[in-house]
Amino acid sequence: MIEQRAVTTPLDTQQPLLSVRDLRVAFPSEAGRVEAVRGVSFDLHRGKTLGIVGESGSGKSVTSMAVMGLLPDYAAITGEITLGGRNLLDLDDRQMSKVRGRQIGMIFQDPLSSLTPIFTIGDQIAEALQIHQDISAAAAAKRAVELLDLVGIPNPDRRAKGFPHEFSGGMRQRAVIAMSIANDPDLIIADEPTTALDVTVQAQILDVLKTAQRETGAAVIMITHDLGVVAGSADDVMVMYAGKPVEHAGVDELFARPRMPYTIGLMGAIPRLDDRARDALTPVPGTPPLLVDLPDACPFAARCPVVQDACRETEPPLLAVTGSDGDGHSAACRRAAEIEDGAIGGEPIYPVPALRENRVAAVPREDRPKVLELSGVTKTFPLTKGGLLKRKVGTVFAVNGIDLDIREGETLGLVGESGCGKTTTLLEIMGLKPPEQGSIAVCGQDTADLKRKQDISSVRRNMQMVFQDPMGALDPRMTVFDILAEPLRAVGERNSKVLAGKVAELMELVGLDPEHRDRFPAAFSGGQRQRIGIARALATRPQLLVLDEPVSALDVSVQAGVINLLNELKAELGLSYLFVAHDLSVVSHISDRVAVMYLGRIVEVGTTDAVFDNPRHPYTKALLSAIPLPDPVAERTRERVLLKGDLPNPTDDRPGCRFVTRCPLHLTLSEPQKERCRGVTPQLTEREERDHQDACHFADTPVSVDH
């Protein structure tokens, strides 16, 4: 078999396509010289995929930009990047421009801003072709259409004449992929290609990327913070921390036998759909170090639970792990050989924090009071046309008759793609005004009855909000003390002694040191800022917290700590949460009940276990199957329900199921059944299980692509 391989494989498979040796990148800054990348080495073979995983600031993007030659002039780059026998670092911008786009294609994170707004999509792809190939404009335009077709853009000849603002995020990312593979590159670098996209679109894009790789036979560097994405797409994985690779192994080996405490920490910190039995996540304490004047020590030492004195004496190099059966597994840890299955000598490196028992949960759900009740809430926006005299030409049904209830001490997760009406629902609830249609009741008080100012503020005390962006939500010119005292003062607390005591209490409650009360938000890390935001929301002792994507802006290792904190607070204070998120793994971990929204309507609602274990609506099934699992074996074997297209605009209120245009189940139905989907609006209906409703006429019909 070895002989056969030597005959059939071209010579260059033994010689790596891309070889990076001791790459170092430093930037000057006001704080000193920032060493963003501190010695990265790897080989990448043709047709293979290398996943680079790390948190923000780990140097993964800087590494890829160095390969592309796109770093600014003031960056000091040393080392060697060999592609096809040439050291790319020796080339100037003009020579490098012959390599970029021709040999290396790149896909960027934010598809909304990575296309020039004033050129058509087709022209931008044609430009990529004409830079490197001597072809006519007509031939380039024709090829651009073919490329758009390849990446799955319907009606490519028409869409090629469209401008970026006419494309959705997923469509634009497809166009960027088309551009990156236009010249049949040897290497594709994808820098967080799906981070800005919805989970169903992410699944589509990862699929397109695989198609692109198959068509071009290119090697891929996949940069991401999402271990699930890596598990599904990479052959090799390199974990980066503080500008250095700290572990490098084949994808199966890495996920099965991680050797570096940081990798183990990352894996323990992510909530997983396939492992919801876990009680608490294991956060990695602390934050990554600043990359200025790093001492000669393991950069992870300050956060490592199994640190020894010797770790602080010298920085461990990335060495092959002895005793591992997989070849090419290396880790930068002195104790790598001792670590087995996330434990040293049988003791887990990250002990699972004990979960507090939720006292309220002992009372059956029906007997607990409702803290929030929505019935038939509708919110519409007029769609207008014309400049001076605006004519109403339609209505956007952002929220279309939804019913929800949250009882004391429970968490309701509200999930759905962007544009499905989650945020509008939140705003309707927080506005404390009677909705257009239906009613909202907070702690038994109908918002239609709130006439006087005192009534409104007393209800508002009971319901507080935590925002997505922890920096934007805190006034940078107020100290933590002022931020936390403000809501207390607003409800009439004047005594400074009492205020000081309450602020200290709040800070302790969310795991912050009360000594830090005079600091400004800028002095805290992202996770700590989100804790300040939570403490502020708790100041008025509310019964209900409305959390809008509270962890999506945080790094994985920090996110786990905030999720655990929310779970603890719920148990300790008997809080109820309305938790809005697009990340279903997070929702599955924190919620007692889940409501799935699609185009302004709730399509499925029930207990978390019921919805996640036994999803009934085809949309819920598709959403769940789109989530990448951080388990390479499971990723390879499972079957996906890929949704086609994007979320349509909710501009009509005709009867019928709104999911009809994308529904995989709908396609398998008989004609009279299809007629029913289109003509009769499905209502939320309870079937075999209690507290599990879905809005699908044919939820019991098995789908062939079901997993």
Add this chain to the structure above:
Amino acid sequence: MPGQPDLDSLRSPDLRAEYAYAHIMKDRLTVLRYIARKIVGWFLMIAIATNLTYFLANAFLKPASNYTALRPPRTPAQINRSLALYNLNPNKPITDRWWHWISQIVTHFDWGQSPTGGSVNDQVAYRIFVSGQLVLGSTILSIVIGVGLGVYTASRQYKASDRVLQGFSVLSFNTPSAVASLGVVFAAIALNQALGSTLLPVAGAQSPDVSGFWSVFGSRATHAILPTISLTFISYAGYHLLQRSLLLDHINSDYVRTARAKGLTRKQAIYRHGLRTSIIPVATQVAFAMPALFTGAVITETVFAWHGMGEYFTKTISTNDVHGVVAVAAFGALMTAIGAILADLAVVALDPRIRVS
């Protein structure tokens, strides 16, 4: 409404694109209709502004003062009789004078006479030509130099060349027009004296003693050099600083990076992708600066003894020339309108997205 797409069908992105595509096909017609509507609007604006100026000028300017200093002194009745010849008799009701004035313009495009009988039409026709000669050259030069320097310095942000050029531009931006003009004049005189001949004439729009098309053309060209230099010197810096800051907003944008990733060099990516998006506001600025340039070059015209619209603007006010003042105001309004329409056209030409929406 026929042709209006059913909104429900717009739910799918494909159909939306189709709709947009159909729009692009219609865009030429749409642009024409759009421009026509703009022209009508601006025409109304000019008419209102001009008529308002007519009444204001009649209320504040006293054309009779042109006659009071004459020897032998005239009686008010004599003066009014003289003024009546030019439709300026203050004893005639203003509405009657206005009706005469406006009907002359509408029927003969005759803008009236100055209080001493000179034709406004003749003055303006000649002066527009002189001003145009002065302003167009310096405007084009200012744009080319300013935008060019903006692009050059933006792509070399914080390097020595950027700092030096920017410092120079800030200096020239703050130089008063008179200082710049006189400085240029002194330099030219020194040069002429050193050469011993008048290489660069420092006064007038042309030599009085030349004839024949080519000699007049050459004389006008050499006379225009110095005023053009001084006008360019004070006006290019605005474009430089504006273009630099606008381009800097775009140079580090994601799509310029994408363009480089496609295989363009940094310079090509900046020119092809960054410049075109960043030049749109500059084009608007240029278009709106045109009217100010035509009547605003007063000091330069004075220093170089050119008889352009700027000089006419001050002269008509100081001589209580009601009809002249109104004509200057009408001309200013017309230039503003042309500038605004040019700005719209420039934006439509540079930003194809406008045509779609």
